[in-house]
Amino acid sequence: MSRTPPATWVVGTFDTKAAELGYLAGLLRAAGVRVVTVDIGTRRAAGVADIDAATVARHHPQGSAAVFEPSDRGQAVIAMGDALAALVRERLTAGEIQAMLGVGGSGGSSMIAPAMRLLPIGMPKLLVSTMAAGDVSAYVGVVDMTLMYPVTDIAGLNRLSRTILANAAHAIAGMLQHRAPLSDGVDKPAIGLTMFGVTTPCVQAVRDLLQADFDTQVFHANGAGGRTLEALAAAGMLGAVVDITTTEVGQHLAGGVCDAGPDRLDAAARHGLPWIGSVGALDMINWGAPSTIPARHKNRTFHVHNANVTLMRSNALELEAAARRIAEQLNRSRGPVRLLLPLGGLSMIDAPGQPFHDPRADAVLFDTLEHLFQESETHRLLKLRHHINDPQFAAAVAEQVRAVVL
Numbered sequence: 001m002s003r004t005p006p007a008t009w010v011v012g013t014f015d016t017k018a019a020e021l022g023y024l025a026g027l028l029r030a031a032g033v034r035v036v037t038v039d040i041g042t043r044r045a046a047g048v049a050d051i052d053a054a055t056v057a058r059h060h061p062q063g064s065a066a067v068f069e070p071s072d073r074g075q076a077v078i079a080m081g082d083a084l085a086a087l088v089r090e091r092l093t094a095g096e097i098q099a100m101l102g103v104g105g106s107g108g109s110s111m112i113a114p115a116m117r118l119l120p121i122g123m124p125k126l127l128v129s130t131m132a133a134g135d136v137s138a139y140v141g142v143v144d145m146t147l148m149y150p151v152t153d154i155a156g157l158n159r160l161s162r163t164i165l166a167n168a169a170h171a172i173a174g175m176l177q178h179r180a181p182l183s184d185g186v187d188k189p190a191i192g193l194t195m196f197g198v199t200t201p202c203v204q205a206v207r208d209l210l211q212a213d214f215d216t217q218v219f220h221a222n223g224a225g226g227r228t229l230e231a232l233a234a235a236g237m238l239g240a241v242v243d244i245t246t247t248e249v250g251q252h253l254a255g256g257v258c259d260a261g262p263d264r265l266d267a268a269a270r271h272g273l274p275w276i277g278s279v280g281a282l283d284m285i286n287w288g289a290p291s292t293i294p295a296r297h298k299n300r301t302f303h304v305h306n307a308n309v310t311l312m313r314s315n316a317l318e319l320e321a322a323a324r325r326i327a328e329q330l331n332r333s334r335g336p337v338r339l340l341l342p343l344g345g346l347s348m349i350d351a352p353g354q355p356f357h358d359p360r361a362d363a364v365l366f367d368t369l370e371h372l373f374q375e376s377e378t379h380r381l382l383k384l385r386h387h388i389n390d391p392q393f394a395a396a397v398a399e400q401v402r403a404v405v406l
Helices: 014-030 053-057 073-093 106-116 159-177 197-210 224-234 247-254 266-271 316-331 359-372 391-405
Strands: 007-012 035-039 097-104 125-129 146-148 190-195 215-220 240-243 275-277 284-287 302-306 309-313 337-342 379-384
Touching: 007 014, 007 106, 014 035, 014 097, 014 159, 035 053, 053 073, 073 097, 073 106, 097 106, 097 159, 106 125, 125 159, 146 159, 190 197, 190 224, 197 215, 197 391, 215 224, 224 240, 224 266, 240 266, 240 391, 247 284, 247 316, 266 316, 275 391, 316 337, 316 359, 337 359, 337 391, 359 379, 379 391
Parallel strands: 007 035, 007 097, 097 125, 125 146, 190 215, 190 240, 240 275, 275 337, 337 379
Antiparallel strands: 284 309, 302 309
């Protein structure tokens, strides 16, 4: 049985954007790229695309009627998006997709983006969307999707739209034809490290100590970074998590802007990955500019990080809540756990003489973790008198990584 060779999917609503989609497909074919066009229009533009709308719609769990029978366009668009995602899952498993290029307005983008997010990290994915000039977090999630703003609406070909769409097509062709060169460390175990600006010295030192034997991947613990780390760990793309900066746990519980959601620390626990980590930057909750800080916090201690980031010192109650959540997550882990506590301070500004130095508040964090964390043959807690950014603390982290992972 012959296998269908992989192709770049050009996806959109052919009932309204056939000219633009045909133009993109033609440019890709001229560049030597194998193309499959996919219609996700809800008006049955039969025979226009290689995979027509009816074929896509049949992949909805309730069949094509779920797409074509609703009188409400919003319901039909949602159903077609679900059908496209099901089709992409099927064809990805069969090895038939090598890249995806889509175009859409708000409706088309809402259908294409969830399916694009199913493509593996590293597989080219580009969406030309009129929504790309705003907040795109709902479309991108935590994958390496490229969004391009078309400047004009996607409503016909003209001098400007031809130029921008050509850039999109040639960008995908370039991604396919010029793959990233393999590095010398391709066979090293991949580990994910978490870092904030205020824990950078520690993470850089740990990375330097480990990079000879590990492929060290650093994630900014700003909310999106934590979600990305969790997604890669859950997908089996990391061999261990070196979670030095767990500030996102406290941010979530206190409502800070660097919130990675309720599932932080979940992937390693659920999948039994080695977890070696600490309590970096839990001394702070992040907000935007001072005018964005909730009024209930007006009497708290603040530190202006820059014009758009204001840090609020975590109090004892917030640190206790974060400690309870961290202990809960780590206790249910099926894999090895090493929790290292830096008794000398949690961040660059939580040190003697710095604005967030508060040993009493930190002591609540340490005491709660020591009380609730369940030690065993595989789960260990280490108390170190060092500050988190001291070289000795980084050396201790690296030592535990080598002991657990290698």
